[in-house]
Amino acid sequence: MSITIKDVAKEAGVSVATVSRALNNNGYVHEDTRKAVMDAIQLLNYKPNEVARSLFTKKSKFIGLVLPDITNPFFPSLARGVEDFLYAEGYHLIIGNSDKQQDKESEYIDAFLQNNVIGLIISTDEIAYNKLEKAKIPTVLLDRVAENFPAVYADQDEGGTLAAERIIASGCRCVTIVRGPISVQTTYKRYKAAYHVLKQHQIEINIIDSSLSFQGGQEAAIRLLRSIRIRMAFLLVMILLQLRL
Amino acid sequence: MSITIKDVAKEAGVSVATVSRALNNNGYVHEDTRKAVMDAIQLLNYKPNEVARSLFTKKSKFIGLVLPDITNPFFPSLARGVEDFLYAEGYHLIIGNSDKQQDKESEYIDAFLQNNVIGLIISTDEIAYNKLEKAKIPTVLLDRVAENFPAVYADQDEGGTLAAERIIASGCRCVTIVRGPISVQTTYKRYKAAYHVLKQHQIEINIIDSSLSFQGGQEAAIRLLRSIRIRMAFLLVMILLQLRL
DNA sequence: TTGTAAGCGTTATCAC
DNA sequence: GTGATAACGCTTACAA
Numbered sequence: 001m002s003i004t005i006k007d008v009a010k011e012a013g014v015s016v017a018t019v020s021r022a023l024n025n026n027g028y029v030h031e032d033t034r035k036a037v038m039d040a041i042q043l044l045n046y047k048p049n050e051v052a053r054s055l056f057t058k059k060s061k062f063i064g065l066v067l068p069d070i071t072n073p074f075f076p077s078l079a080r081g082v083e084d085f086l087y088a089e090g091y092h093l094i095i096g097n098s099d100k101q102q103d104k105e106s107e108y109i110d111a112f113l114q115n116n117v118i119g120l121i122i123s124t125d126e127i128a129y130n131k132l133e134k135a136k137i138p139t140v141l142l143d144r145v146a147e148n149f150p151a152v153y154a155d156q157d158e159g160g161t162l163a164a165e166r167i168i169a170s171g172c173r174c175v176t177i178v179r180g181p182i183s184v185q186t187t188y189k190r191y192k193a194a195y196h197v198l199k200q201h202q203i204e205i206n207i208i209d210s211s212l213s214f215q216g217g218q219e220a221a222i223r224l225l226r227s228i229r230i231r232m233a234f235l236l237v238m239i240l241l242q243l244r245l
Numbered sequence: 246m247s248i249t250i251k252d253v254a255k256e257a258g259v260s261v262a263t264v265s266r267a268l269n270n271n272g273y274v275h276e277d278t279r280k281a282v283m284d285a286i287q288l289l290n291y292k293p294n295e296v297a298r299s300l301f302t303k304k305s306k307f308i309g310l311v312l313p314d315i316t317n318p319f320f321p322s323l324a325r326g327v328e329d330f331l332y333a334e335g336y337h338l339i340i341g342n343s344d345k346q347q348d349k350e351s352e353y354i355d356a357f358l359q360n361n362v363i364g365l366i367i368s369t370d371e372i373a374y375n376k377l378e379k380a381k382i383p384t385v386l387l388d389r390v391a392e393n394f395p396a397v398y399a400d401q402d403e404g405g406t407l408a409a410e411r412i413i414a415s416g417c418r419c420v421t422i423v424r425g426p427i428s429v430q431t432t433y434k435r436y437k438a439a440y441h442v443l444k445q446h447q448i449e450i451n452i453i454d455s456s457l458s459f460q461g462g463q464e465a466a467i468r469l470l471r472s473i474r475i476r477m478a479f480l481l482v483m484i485l486l487q488l489r490l
Numbered sequence: 491t492t493g494t495a496a497g498c499g500t501t502a503t504c505a506c
Numbered sequence: 507g508t509g510a511t512a513a514c515g516c517t518t519a520c521a522a
Contacts, residue, residue: 004515015493020517027518028491050359051299052515055498060296061356062339071325076315083315083342087349092339092356094307097328104332111306111337114295249499260509265501272502273507297499300514493522499514506509 003046012040023048054116064112066096066105067123067142072214075123078142082121091118102126113137125184145185156186160193168201176206178220184212248291257285268293299361309357311341311350312368312387317459320368323387327366336363347371358382370429390430401431405438413446421451423465429457 005023009016014033021027022037029037040046054060063086067075083093094117096108106128112120113135120132123142132139133148141151167175177194180187198205206227210220250268254261259278266272267282274282285291299305308331312320328338339362341353351373357365358380365377365384372391377384386396412420422439425432443450451472455465 002515005517006515016516017493017495017518018491021492024517030491033491047355047359049300049361049515050356051296051305051361052498053517054296055294055300055500055515056517058498061360069325070315070321070328073318073321076318076321079340080314080316080342083340087341090356092341092360094337094339095324095328096332096337097325110292111295111335114292115306115337116296247499250501251499261500262502262509262511263507266508269501275507278507294499297514298501300499300516301501303514491522494520496517496519498516501513503512504510506507 002049003044004049005046007044008037008040008046011044012036058116059118060116061091062094062112062115062117063091063119063121064094064096064108064117065121065123066098066108068100068125069097069213070095071097072212074212078123082142098124098126100124100126102128106131109135109137125181143186153186156189157193160190160195161197163190164194164197168198168203172203174204174206176208176224178208178210178217178224180210180212182209187212247294248289249294250291252289253282253285253291256289257281303361304363305361306336307339307357307360307362308336308364308366309339309341309353309362310366310368311343311353313345313370314342314458315340316342317457319457323368327387343369343371345369345371347373351376354380354382388431398431401434402438405435405440406442408435409439409442413443413448417448419449419451421453421469423453423455423462423469425455425457427454432457 005016005019009019012019012033014037018029018033019037019040021029022034023041050061063082065079065082067078070076070079079093079095086093094112094115096105096112098105098108105122105124105126109120109128109131117137119138119140121140121142122132123144125144127141127144127146129146129148139149141149141153143153145151145153175198177191177198179191182188182191195205208220208224210216250261250264254264257264257278259282263274263278264282264285266274267279268286295306308327310324310327312323315321315324324338324340331338339357339360341350341357343350343353350367350369350371354365354373354376363383365382366387367377367384368387368389370389372386372389374391374393378393384394386394386398388398390396390398420443422436422443424436427433427436440450453465453469455461
């Protein structure tokens with residue numbers, strides 16, 4: 001039904017091999033026949049079947065991106081950045097939401113491999129290392145770090161320091177840090193750096209632990225507000241006592 | 246390098262045809278040989294090459310999702326919902342950000358088709374209708390509507406009505422509607438329904454136009470706040486005059 | 491510079 | 507019930 005390389009070959013009056021060579025700029029092909037091929041391609045609006053290509057080359061135009069949850073507001077911009085770059089290069093993104101379950105991540109990796117993805121970008125905490133190493137698929141960690149894997153991530157020390165300096169500059173003398181899981185290196189480093197700066201400036205520090213999910217942040221916020229409310233009630237009592245009412 | 250159906254066939258002492266049949270529950274295969282095949286699969290940890298499958302069947306496990314911009318907070322949950330369902334069924338999601346450019350959307354569609362996607366889910370405003378109709382690929386519109394295409398979308402009348410009723414119930418007598426582009430059916434309907442209810446209750450209505458992007462909302466909010474500030478300054482002056490200071 | 495043909499890993503059509 | 511084998515659309519030796 002679809003137009004194949006054969007149709008193009010017939011139209012251009014050459015063999016499929018020549019069409020292929022012209023298409024991929026591979027090996028010699030006379031300028032005139034190249035033109036004839038290109039014309040035929042245009043005329044028929046031929047688009048190579050990427051599946052057939054992939055079967056032969058064992059490559060593809062796909063990259064797999066596995067992240068905890070695209071719904072978490074941190075990830076869409078990550079995904080977008082990746083996608084933009086891939087689009088420009090003619091590649092495409094397959095996404096997987098692991099929900100922090102190793103087995104889900106593992107299934108995604110398998111499925112991606114079965115489709116000849118040429119690489120993986122992973123941004124989860126519970127990484128299926130052994131699977132990755134066995135598969136020998138190029139992998140880079142995004143916003144995560146681990147031994148034996150290339151990773152791209154922000155400078156957490158700098159980030160934590162900047163955040164602390166900024167809040168100090170704004171005049172706060174008592175700050176509460178909503179801290180991510182201490183088992184996650186990135187957030188822990190950020191916390192450490194901020195804590196360090198805050199301490200140096202003798203700021204009163206309050207810590208609230210939170211998961212990295214939206215819901216976790218929400219819960220942390222509620223706990224924070226509750227503690228503030230208590231503190232305010234306490235202050236109020238103090239004031240009332242002062243006023244000797 | 247990878248394990249193929251041939252390896253399984255050899256291991257199980259049968260032909261590739263039999264392995265294929267066992268794998269796909271196609272045609273007859275004796276219970277004993279089926280077991281032998283399954284054992285071999287387990288032993289070798291064989292995973293079918295989806296690319297080869299796809300080449301033959303002209304199908305795939307891929308669905309293409311094209312949306313304006315995954316970075317827009319509305320879309321991640323959409324994508325997640327789709328992805329969850331696909332995952333459960335063994336399918337996968339390829340995403341494309343169209344940035345509201347028809348040609349970009351068109352390129353994505355081409356690329357997806359070249360990879361034998363079995364369907365498209367589209368959630369953009371500038372839909373490349375003619376391309377879609379020519380391609381004859383099953384597509385469904387998400388949160389958009391158009392003639393000749395199946396679509397899933399929220400009940401906008403109901404939504405607008407609910408929003409209006411809710412805000413009236415909360416006691417507001419003067420509400421400003423931040424309205425999406427009137428050219429987009431979904432948002433326009435929502436606006437209309439809300440407007441209608443508000444009017445019925447003699448609420449004072451103020452309208453601000455906004456694009457559907459995050460940035461657009463931000464700008465609208467700024468415009469809104471600015472107008473409120475002016476109104477407040479006005480109120481203040483009135484009060485001061487009242488007080489005859 | 492070009493064409494012929496093998497092969498990528500499957501599935502389906504036929505014989506047996 | 508099972509096994510050869512052609513075919514899917516492409517790329518790349520190898521010949522010409």
